[in-house]
Each structure stands twice: as structure tokens, then as C-alpha cells.
Amino acid sequence: MRPLPRLPLRSIPRLCTISKITFRPFSQSLMVKRKSEALGDSFDIQPPSRIRKTGKMEAQPATTTIELTSKEAQLKDLLLDAAKFIDGSGSVEEPVILRWAGGWVRDKLLGIESHDIDTAINVMTGEAFALKLCELCQQPDTVKKHAIAESDVGNLHKIARNPEKSKHLETTTIKLFGYDVDFVNLRKETYTEDSRNPQMEFGTAEEDALRRDATVNALFYNLNTSKVEDFTTGLKDMKAKLIRTPLEPLQTFMDDPLRVLRLVRFASRLEFSIDPAAEEVMGDRRVLDALRMKISRERVGVEIEKMLKGNHPRKSLEYLKKLGLYHTVFTDPTHSNIPAPDISNWKLAYELFDSLRQNKTPGSIYDVLVRSDEADYYSWVLAAICPWENVGDPPYDGKGKPPPPFVTLAAREGIKASNKISDLATAAHNNRPEIMSLVTAVSEIAPFITERDRFGMAIRNWDARAGHWRLQVLYSLLVEAMEALAPGSAKSVSKDDFLHKWQLFLDHLQELDVMEAPSLKRIIDGNQLAKALGVKPGKWMAEALNVCIKWQLRHPDATDPAGAVEEVQSKRAELGIPEKK
Structure with missing residues (x-):
């Protein structure tokens, strides 16, 4: 207004x-x-006391x-x-x-x-x-x-x-x-x-x-x-330091199921404990069903946002897990047949992120990947929905536009997250295989890890659709943590070894000087390139400009675009660029 x-x-x-x-x-x-x-x-x-007033005890x-x-x-x-x-x-x-x-x-x-x-x-x-x-x-x-x-x-x-x-x-x-x-x-x-x-x-x-x-x-x-x-x-x-309902808890929650989330928010924000009598019914099926169907997801989202922007977001997520609220909050309530994620190892992800937040020294994982209060909030949302990553993809019959991944639905429909957050969740899901491939390559010292253009173009691609490529890397880290840090897992490693691998990856990106690749200014624009090639701009332009960017990443000190134009010329047929008229 x-x-x-x-x-x-x-x-x-x-x-x-x-x-x-x-x-x-x-x-x-x-x-x-x-x-x-x-x-x-x-x-x-x-x-308190009672006094007699107008013939009654008040x-x-x-x-x-x-x-x-x-x-x-x-x-x-x-x-x-x-x-x-x-x-x-x-x-x-x-x-x-x-x-x-x-x-x-x-x-x-x-x-x-x-x-x-x-x-x-x-x-x-x-x-x-x-x-x-x-x-x-x-x-x-x-x-x-x-x-x-x-x-x-x-x-x-x-x-x-x-x-x-x-x-x-x-x-x-x-x-x-x-x-x-x-x-x-x-x-x-x-x-x-x-x-x-x-x-x-x-x-x-x-x-x-x-x-x-x-x-x-x-x-x-x-x-x-x-x-x-x-x-x-x-x-x-x-x-x-106790959060207690004024009336009997079940009645309080059935009257307004949103109170379940409000109690979680206040308990975590104030560092109070919740009355055991209230905890006992907060996960009651009747209360959860009422919360799912009676309360608008916008209001649910408001409460979750306040939790994750509060001073103790980890405590809020702990309560959501402990009280059995996760599957009611982070889901699409309009569909009852979607699978439920396994959250048995979820705490490994949000506890790890909370510990990373405690170390904000220059060059640390948190310092490199989370660079603003907004990014911190987005990170907590990603930590909250990351169990959905292991559910798989929604069924798709090949007709029309593919449905969004489940992790996106958890954000968009579960808590009515903004389009920006929902797009970030989609990008984090879609780009995770490539992120993990490059992390493994650096860890195993693959021959190509010195190729600056490979890493720079990957980062530009991650950032292209939703921005926040750093948070997409963080998402991949948190998803892997749920398996890598789980006791008894076939891929289980120590926390130190796990974090060392990711720190090594980030340090390598720093050494390659590609952290700011998305904002790299092109050495030549489309009109200039078309003129140098002697043709009109066409469908080939986007990929040709990528060739220029790759060349530029390999030659970071270059100021003359002639080398980039020559690179495009050598790939003229491959790029579908017409011959000069």
C-alpha cells in the first residue's frame, strides 16, 4: 500500500x-x-488473589x-x-x-x-x-x-x-x-x-x-x-524460562494450529523450553492435519521466516524435527501422494551449517559462501529443505514443461517462499551433479583442474538462472553431509576430512581467481563480434560469446579482443556462423 x-x-x-x-x-x-x-x-x-465485586468473586x-x-x-x-x-x-x-x-x-x-x-x-x-x-x-x-x-x-x-x-x-x-x-x-x-x-x-x-x-x-x-x-x-x-499454553494444550492448538509454530519460534528465540504437556500434543495427528489444512501457507511461511531470521535458527529446526512437524511444514499440502523425505540424518546438515557460522574468519567456508544477512537466511532455508534432495525427481511423462524438483515444491508450496528462493532451490538441485563432480576432481587432483575456463564457465552457468552460486555450493555441501557424516554410512568420513575437501575446493577457486566469474566484463560485445566476423547477429551469437568468455578466462590479462575473435573464427562451422557476404 x-x-x-x-x-x-x-x-x-x-x-x-x-x-x-x-x-x-x-x-x-x-x-x-x-x-x-x-x-x-x-x-x-x-x-494473585480474588476479591468480591458485584456479588461475585473475581x-x-x-x-x-x-x-x-x-x-x-x-x-x-x-x-x-x-x-x-x-x-x-x-x-x-x-x-x-x-x-x-x-x-x-x-x-x-x-x-x-x-x-x-x-x-x-x-x-x-x-x-x-x-x-x-x-x-x-x-x-x-x-x-x-x-x-x-x-x-x-x-x-x-x-x-x-x-x-x-x-x-x-x-x-x-x-x-x-x-x-x-x-x-x-x-x-x-x-x-x-x-x-x-x-x-x-x-x-x-x-x-x-x-x-x-x-x-x-x-x-x-x-x-x-x-x-x-x-x-x-x-x-x-x-x-x-518455560513456554506454556494458558489453556489445555490440545484445545489451544486445535483452536488455532498456527500456535504450534509460534511456540516453537518463541522457545527458540528466547531460549526457553516448551512445557512437556504442550510438546506431547504438538505432533498429534489431529493438530498436524489442522495445521496443514486450516492455516494458510503464507502464515506458515511468515512463522518459518521469523524462526530462520531469528537469533537461534538451529534451535527452531531442532524443535521442528523433535516434535514431528517437518513433514507438515515443508511439503505441498495440496498433494497427499508425494513421497516423504528421510530426515533421520537431517540434523547433520543444519548442525554443520550452524558450526560453520561460528567460524567467520577470512577464507573460511562460511566467509566465502555466505556474504550477507540475506544470504544467511537463504542458507537456512536451503538447510531446512535439503532432505528433499534425496527423494528423487517428480514423475515426468515427457510432455510439456518438466515439474519442479521436490525441493522447490517444499519451499514454494510448503512455506510460500519467494520466487527468488524457489529459483535458487531449483538451481541448487539442477547444478549439484556438476558441483560435486568438480569438488571430487579437485580432491583427487584431476589433470584438468588447472583449466581456469572450465571452472569459470561452470560458475557463470550456476549463477545465470538464480544467482547465489555460492549458496548452491553450500547446498551441495549440506546434502552430502547427511550421508558423509552419518555414523555407519558406507561413505562415512570424519568431519575434519569432510570439511577439508570442501575447503580445498574453495581455496582452489580462489587460486584460479574465478570467484567473480559471473561479473566478468566481456572483452567484446555481440555487435562488435558480428562486425569483426563480417556478418549479421544470429542464433549463433550466444554460444560464440561463450567462446570469447572462455578465451578471456584463459587469458586474464588480455586487453585486445583479437585473440577471442580468432578463436570464434576457428569454430565458425561448429557454431553455425554464416560466411561473409
Whole structure:
């Protein structure tokens, strides 16, 4: 969606025009900074209690306190003034109570910086509150009191419900003081036997907490009382570093199967353990079937992307294997008859990659092959789907375009990976035989390994369709590792010997100076070549230019293209170049 132009502060209500989009995944900081003190000593818990109110015993949450930054305090004061503004308007029957909910509270207690704040409201929708907030921000006294600069208030958007993709909540969001602030009413979910989508109703803070995926995500910071509220066991579980569901695990996961992946993500990101009672049912066939059929693959992909871009991607993959989630996540859910890969040795691949990441010294395997944060993420995707390499190719009757390899389907259909990643998976699969052939040749000191053009042209070919030829080499390494490092395998070798072979290959490419072969500038272009040959360009041109590139790779210091033209002349008949007219 194209952002609206920023207007002067006095025009804030116009900035708050509602726009509708179907889904906006929240963003969050992936690099975390922990407090120096132990988690268990970072906050004190006041135990829960019950009080008599309106003739009934109502739960009072366990509480603790946190210290706000100056910006957080500024935001809090503005929101509280908005609540008073609404109370004074007479538009609500009860006083407005505001709570910051979920991830921000959890991260604040952990000492992790977060710029995403979910604000839960007790008596009105998020949209209604946000519009009143924008109205208040128009008033000069409010601008002065809260020192609101023009850049402090951004555009307001409405994120529509999409139950068919398990997006059950309608949310309104606005940028305030540098924070992405979402507004939504406290709610409870009611499920019926004839519908897989919940009925959303206004609820209490306790009901809202109980419907969440994990107790550590069910905490509130009450802006009115300045206390953290825990209606479940969130504070206790924070101290125990435990991911637990607020309700019975099977019910929690069947209500929303995506929670299975969310728990994996939070456990790996926070380095918490998952409650054994939850682990026991996360791989339940009923839960897996619901995850496969009920949740859109786009949402599955979002969770996997956050795992693999997080600070502990290896731990995420460990959980997917341990809990039996692999075949549900990395597959094409629309086809039930495709084979399942053997993942018994999969851990050898992702553990090896994780160990390579620990050694980023110049010239190391990781340093040579993975050269950006994007490449690191792509590498984890390849590590995740590499078991599919050993399944074989999909059946093909020779008619039409061949189907993509299974490894591509795992990425494209399983997690809805981008076209760039899917193309990379296809190229890595298609080019692996040649990559392995050259690795073996270098290891065995084959006679042709000094042929710079052979290696340079191979690299150019690997890179031509999908780019990232280095990651294709890494993929081949990881696939081979699942067999070569497996105890008892006929081809089993030590980890040191295995890595030595691959390091030798990369060092050889460095010695040949072909690492940048894909970006090699041609010494002569097509028009120049056609003119030198005295003919018009034709179908022969692409292969003729390859001949020139090969010549250029054999003569890296040449600046005159005459030798390349002579090489093409000698292959004129072979290339199908017509004679001069």
C-alpha cells in the first residue's frame, strides 16, 4: 500500500483516514539485548488473589512493576489523556482502561528492546479509540502538553479480519513517537462445532489472556495502575524460562494450529523450553492435519521466516524435527501422494551449517559462501529443505514443461517462499551433479583442474538462472553431509576430512581467481563480434560469446579482443556462423 504524504500536525485527523488491507505481519527486533542480571532476579511477583465485586468473586492478577523509558512514558501519558478525553465525552458507559499486551510486556521484562506495542481497550474497538486519539492530537493544548512533533504521529490504518486465513482480529494501527502501536479491544473467542472460525466478542482482561498462545505472551501492562498483570502463570513461567499454553494444550492448538509454530519460534528465540504437556500434543495427528489444512501457507511461511531470521535458527529446526512437524511444514499440502523425505540424518546438515557460522574468519567456508544477512537466511532455508534432495525427481511423462524438483515444491508450496528462493532451490538441485563432480576432481587432483575456463564457465552457468552460486555450493555441501557424516554410512568420513575437501575446493577457486566469474566484463560485445566476423547477429551469437568468455578466462590479462575473435573464427562451422557476404 502506498503511504500517504505526511501533512502538517494541525491536519492529523486527515492523516487518520482509514485504509483497509488484509494482513500486515508485525515487525520486531531480531537482535536482542539481555539484562545483565539473571532473569529470575529482574522482577518481583505479587501473587494473585480474588476479591468480591458485584456479588461475585473475581480474579485479581499476579503483578509486578517495570520501568518505562522516557519515550514509553510519553506515549503512555498521551494514551491516558485520550482515555480521559473519551470518558469526558460521555460516549462510553464505563471508564476506559488501557493495557499494553503480549510481546512488548514480555520483551520489556527480558530487557529486550521492542518498538511494537499492542494496546488492548476494555470498552471500545481499536478503531474507535484511535480516531478519538487523532481528534485529541489536533488540539493545540495536547500538542504542547505532550511535546508532539510533526513526525511523532503517523498514518492510521485498519487491518481487516480475514477468518479464512485465521486472521480473526480487526486491528487499527498508528505510528506514535517511533512505536508501531496497534489498538484492539479485549476479546474472548467462542468456537462452535460447525465452524472452525471463532466468534470474537468483547471480553475481560482474564478472558483475553486465556485465549492467547502462551502464558509469557498473555501478560498486560495496565497503564492506569502502572503494573504488569498476570492472569495466567506468565510471570512464573518467565522466571522458569518455560513456554506454556494458558489453556489445555490440545484445545489451544486445535483452536488455532498456527500456535504450534509460534511456540516453537518463541522457545527458540528466547531460549526457553516448551512445557512437556504442550510438546506431547504438538505432533498429534489431529493438530498436524489442522495445521496443514486450516492455516494458510503464507502464515506458515511468515512463522518459518521469523524462526530462520531469528537469533537461534538451529534451535527452531531442532524443535521442528523433535516434535514431528517437518513433514507438515515443508511439503505441498495440496498433494497427499508425494513421497516423504528421510530426515533421520537431517540434523547433520543444519548442525554443520550452524558450526560453520561460528567460524567467520577470512577464507573460511562460511566467509566465502555466505556474504550477507540475506544470504544467511537463504542458507537456512536451503538447510531446512535439503532432505528433499534425496527423494528423487517428480514423475515426468515427457510432455510439456518438466515439474519442479521436490525441493522447490517444499519451499514454494510448503512455506510460500519467494520466487527468488524457489529459483535458487531449483538451481541448487539442477547444478549439484556438476558441483560435486568438480569438488571430487579437485580432491583427487584431476589433470584438468588447472583449466581456469572450465571452472569459470561452470560458475557463470550456476549463477545465470538464480544467482547465489555460492549458496548452491553450500547446498551441495549440506546434502552430502547427511550421508558423509552419518555414523555407519558406507561413505562415512570424519568431519575434519569432510570439511577439508570442501575447503580445498574453495581455496582452489580462489587460486584460479574465478570467484567473480559471473561479473566478468566481456572483452567484446555481440555487435562488435558480428562486425569483426563480417556478418549479421544470429542464433549463433550466444554460444560464440561463450567462446570469447572462455578465451578471456584463459587469458586474464588480455586487453585486445583479437585473440577471442580468432578463436570464434576457428569454430565458425561448429557454431553455425554464416560466411561473409
